[in-house]
Amino acid sequence: MAEIRVENLHKSFGDFTAVKGESFTIADGSFFCLLGPSGCGKTTTLRMIAGLELPTSGRILLGGEDVAFKRASERDIAFVFQLFALYPHMNVRRNIGFPLLCQSVPAREIKARVEETARLLRIDHLLDKPVSGLAGGDRQRVALGRAIVRRPLAFLMDEPLGTLDTEFRDLMCEELRLLHERIKATTVYVTHDQLEAMSMADRIAIMNNGRVEQLGSPQEIYDRPATIFVADFVGSPAMNLIPVTGRLGKGAARLEVAGAGIAIPEMREDAPGEELVLGARPEHIRFDDASDYRGEVFGTEYLGTMQIVTVKVAQGRVKVKVPASLRVESGEQVGLAFLGDRLSLFDKDTGRALRSALHDGATHG
Amino acid sequence: MSQALTTAHSVVAPSVLSKRIAGAIVILYALVSMIPLAWILMTGFKTPPDSIAYPPKIVFAPSLEGYCNLFTTRTRQTQEYIQSLGPPQTICDEITRKRDMVIAGPSNYVPRFWNSLVIAFGSTFCAVSLGVLSAYAFSRFRIPLADDLLFFILSTRMMPPIAVAIPIYLMYRKLGLSDTALGMILLYTAVNVSLAVWLLKGFIDEIPREYEEAAMIDGYTRLHAFFKVVLPQAATGIAATAIFCLIFAWNEYAFAVLLTSGEAQTAPPFIPTIIGEGGMDWPAVGAGTTLFLVPLLVFTVLLRKHLLRGITFGAVRK
Numbered sequence: 001m002a003e004i005r006v007e008n009l010h011k012s013f014g015d016f017t018a019v020k021g022e023s024f025t026i027a028d029g030s031f032f033c034l035l036g037p038s039g040c041g042k043t044t045t046l047r048m049i050a051g052l053e054l055p056t057s058g059r060i061l062l063g064g065e066d067v068a069f070k071r072a073s074e075r076d077i078a079f080v081f082q083l084f085a086l087y088p089h090m091n092v093r094r095n096i097g098f099p100l101l102c103q104s105v106p107a108r109e110i111k112a113r114v115e116e117t118a119r120l121l122r123i124d125h126l127l128d129k130p131v132s133g134l135a136g137g138d139r140q141r142v143a144l145g146r147a148i149v150r151r152p153l154a155f156l157m158d159e160p161l162g163t164l165d166t167e168f169r170d171l172m173c174e175e176l177r178l179l180h181e182r183i184k185a186t187t188v189y190v191t192h193d194q195l196e197a198m199s200m201a202d203r204i205a206i207m208n209n210g211r212v213e214q215l216g217s218p219q220e221i222y223d224r225p226a227t228i229f230v231a232d233f234v235g236s237p238a239m240n241l242i243p244v245t246g247r248l249g250k251g252a253a254r255l256e257v258a259g260a261g262i263a264i265p266e267m268r269e270d271a272p273g274e275e276l277v278l279g280a281r282p283e284h285i286r287f288d289d290a291s292d293y294r295g296e297v298f299g300t301e302y303l304g305t306m307q308i309v310t311v312k313v314a315q316g317r318v319k320v321k322v323p324a325s326l327r328v329e330s331g332e333q334v335g336l337a338f339l340g341d342r343l344s345l346f347d348k349d350t351g352r353a354l355r356s357a358l359h360d361g362a363t364h365g
Numbered sequence: 366m367s368q369a370l371t372t373a374h375s376v377v378a379p380s381v382l383s384k385r386i387a388g389a390i391v392i393l394y395a396l397v398s399m400i401p402l403a404w405i406l407m408t409g410f411k412t413p414p415d416s417i418a419y420p421p422k423i424v425f426a427p428s429l430e431g432y433c434n435l436f437t438t439r440t441r442q443t444q445e446y447i448q449s450l451g452p453p454q455t456i457c458d459e460i461t462r463k464r465d466m467v468i469a470g471p472s473n474y475v476p477r478f479w480n481s482l483v484i485a486f487g488s489t490f491c492a493v494s495l496g497v498l499s500a501y502a503f504s505r506f507r508i509p510l511a512d513d514l515l516f517f518i519l520s521t522r523m524m525p526p527i528a529v530a531i532p533i534y535l536m537y538r539k540l541g542l543s544d545t546a547l548g549m550i551l552l553y554t555a556v557n558v559s560l561a562v563w564l565l566k567g568f569i570d571e572i573p574r575e576y577e578e579a580a581m582i583d584g585y586t587r588l589h590a591f592f593k594v595v596l597p598q599a600a601t602g603i604a605a606t607a608i609f610c611l612i613f614a615w616n617e618y619a620f621a622v623l624l625t626s627g628e629a630q631t632a633p634p635f636i637p638t639i640i641g642e643g644g645m646d647w648p649a650v651g652a653g654t655t656l657f658l659v660p661l662l663v664f665t666v667l668l669r670k671h672l673l674r675g676i677t678f679g680a681v682r683k
Contacts, residue, residue: 052578072581079582085575089597102584150583 002063002153002186003028004049009058009068011044011210018044020210021058026154026203029184031177033197036207037233042190043158045207049188050079050156063153073102078147080157084139086131086146092118093127096145103150117149120179137168144179154186161196173199194234198222206230222281224358225344228351231279237308237319240285242278243348247271255345258314260292263340265357272347276354279344282308282321287328291335297328311336402658408651416647431648433457435474435639435656439466474653477635482660483546484631485614488553492610493603495554496561497569501591503562504569505577515566518559526556527619534623546629549621553614560613561606568602569595604671608664615661632657 004026011019019041026032034042047053049060051072060068067075078099086095093114100110118124121141126134131142140160147155160176161169177200180187191197197204198218206213206221206229214226225231231239244257248271254261257278264278295313307324310317311334318336322328345354353359379387408416410427439461447467453459461468503511533552534543542548572595580590596603622634636653639646665672 050578050582052582071586072578073584073586075582077582079579081575081579083573083575085573085579087576087594087597098580099583102580102589146579146583 003061004032004063004154004186004188005059005061006045006049007059007061009045009048009060010056011041011048011053012056018210019048019055022207022210022212024205024212024215026186026188028186030202031180031187031189031200033201033204034188034190034207035194035197035201035204035233036192038192040207041210042192042207046156046158046188046190049154050077051075052079076150076153078150078152078155080143080147080155080160082159082162084143084160086139086142088130088132091128091130092123092134092142095131095142096127096149099146099150113149114145117145120148120182121145136164137172140164140168140172144176148179148183152185154188157187157189159191160189161191161193169196176200194236198234206233208233223342224353225279226353228277228279228346228348231344231346231353235281237282237321239279239281239344240318241346242280242313242315242318244276244278245274246276247274248276248345248354253340257293260294262293262338262343264343264345265341267345268355268357268359271345271354273349275348277346277348279346279353280318280338281342282319284339284342285318285320285336286322286339287320287326287334288337289335291337293336293338294333295336297330297332297334299330300328405651405654405658408647409655411648411651413646413648416651428460428648429456430460431646431650431652433460434646434649435652436472437461437468438470438472439464440469441466472639473630473635474632474639477630477632478657480546480625480629481615481632481657484549484553484629485611487546487550488557488614489607489610491550491554492557492561493565493607495558496565496606497596497599497603499558499562500565500569501595503566505574515563518562521559522556530620530623533620537624544625544627544629549625549629549631552620552624553610553617557610557613561610564606564609565599565602568599568606572598601671604668608668608672611664612661 006025007023008021009019009023010017010021022041022045034045036042044053048055048068049062051067051070051074055068058068059066062075062077087098090098096117097110097114100113105113115124115127118127121144123138123141123145126138126142131139134142143160161172164172173196180200189197189200201218203216204218204221205215208229214221214230216224216226221230221234225234225239228241231241242257244255246255248255248267250267250270252264253266254263255276255278256262262278293313295311295318298310298312298317300310301308302324305324306321307326307328309320309322309328311320313336320336328334341357344358345356346352347354407423407425409431410429411422411425412428412430415422415425415428416431433456437457442465444465447462447465450467453462458468502508503515508514537543537548540548542551576594576598577587577590580594581587585593616633617631618633621631625631625634632653636650636657639649639653
């Protein structure tokens with residue numbers, strides 16, 4: 001197992017720059033997710049770590065050794081592909097044993113290690129079946145087996161659950177996490193599915209347009225989004241982003257939205273401009289008739305114990321997450337109150353979160 | 366990846382009647398296409414007088430005379446001389462003596478046939494090997510002007526190959542390649558390689574890159590991954606391409622007539638030159654043609670599973 005460090009990594013394809021100078025460190029034994037919309041550069045980053053693409057510039061340190069321009073076969077890593085890439089002309093046993101065959105491991109040891117891996121993944125009964133007849137989840141297990149059997153320095157996974165049915169995906173998510181707990185291998189996992197990332201990762205890097213927007217634990221990313229993009233991308237429904245104008249200096253703890261005063265975490269820096277964006281998670285808003293910030297109920301989505309109420313306000317629409325037991329009628333006039341210590345404030349020009357009491361004691365990604 | 370049955374045609378299941386009609390049409394077509402083959406087969410077993418009889422004989426007494434004449438050269442002898450010989454050793458001796466002739470020696474058919482085998486299989490092997498390598502390169506790497514190059518490769522097939530016969534004839538004479546197996550292999554390879562590149566590129570495009578990438582991550586070099594992973598996957602396409610190349614090289618006549626006359630002569634130009642008593646020896650020609658069909662038939666039957674899947678490539682997702 002090893003630590004992976006990426007330093008100033010750039011990758012261009014002709015005129016298009018897929019990855020624009022990213023740097024991050026993946027701790028030994030951790031489960032690291034690269035999360036972002038399609039085309040954000042997450043897969044390209046992963047393929048560069050794997051050696052399937054060569055970077056335009058930058059360094060990739062695998063256990064302290066710079067491997068950025070080495071061949072894939074010279075880096076001791078395993079890769080799980082979205083389409084599994086099981087060789088159709090081989091059965092399960094030979095598929096799992098293939099990487100060992102490449103490394104000229106003796107046949108007896110291959111057999112032992114393949115069987116051990118198959119037991120770990122609970123596919124030992126499938127060993128002599130052709131891969132073409134397997135169900136999606138079992139194919140995925142074989143693909144994982146092929147990675148595990150090598151005992152590599154790190155696992156790289158490119159949306160390995162992307163092609164599975166939803167029910168299989170939840171199951172495999174859990175299995176992957178359990179597997180990680182057991183073998184504690186450094187894992188880099190690429191996905192566009194925030195639920196997968198949130199539920200499995202120790203740390204997440206959110207990527208957009210070839211840059212890392214924020215790097216942190218799932219909770220940091222959810223509670224303290226570093227940019228408007230992250231606030232909008234993570235969370236379902238996404239964070240409410242309410243445009244506000246006003247000059248806010250260091251120490252300010254209130255702002256005005258449409259004539260209503262709203263308490264915010266105390267500012268730790270001066271806002272660079274007057275155009276700001278207030279970010280509030282739907283669960284950090286509640287109904288309060290005493291509030292001056294008012295709107296009209298537009299519709300509700302029922303989610304079992306909770307419901308999402310969409311409220312039309314002067315600045316657009318705000319989603320509020322409240323208990324399902326609360327009776328809300330469309331067209332009703334309601335007042336909205338914000339949980340003052342949980343709000344984020346962003347600079348509209350740069351999209352950057354402004355430092356406030358929310359970030360106290362936390363390192364700012 | 367779906368295991369569901371997919372059909373490229375209608376979503377409505379065909380009725381029994383339509384299946385029967387379709388079957389009847391296919392059988393009829395097969396019969397019509399087989400008439401020339403059947404005719405060649407029959408001619409090979411006729412006696413020379415039967416073979417030129419008019420109206421043509423459908424029912425006749427089969428004879429091995431055609432096959433005997435194909436494999437031997439004969440000389441006419443007097444009755445006394447023939448009677449002075451011992452009893453006939455083989456069935457061919459017997460047939461030949463009835464026509465007042467004795468066997469003088471083997472004919473050139475076997476060496477010509479061997480030339481055909483060497484040249485056709487040799488050039489097919491070369492064309493497919495070169496084709497699969499360049500198709501892989503076109504499929505996997507960013508090659509400058511790849512589309513233009515592919516078009517250029519195909520454009521060599523846009524004129525009939527015989528259009529360049531004279532330059533090639535002169536070139537071969539200068540280079541000493543005239544009437545050599547090597548020369549013919551080079552020539553047929555050159556003609557076939559464009560077809561091979563185009564066909565194989567389609568097949569290799571269908572193979573997901575992930576297979577090789579997985580193998581490369583697992584510790585193989587690209588070349589190794591190509592042999593261990595890509596080639597087995599492309600087996601269908603390689604088989605289909607090989608059959609097309611082989612058919613061309615095996616049946617090629619024009620260049621063979623022009624460029625080979627002795628040592629390296631292939632069977633197609635040789636067969637029509639079998640002249641018997643009083644003109645063409647049609648039974649021997651029929652016999653020679655029948656045997657000439659066999660290797661291609663065997664090759665196709667051996668690879669037919671691949672061939673069927675190969676020809677319909679692209680129509681069915683794996």
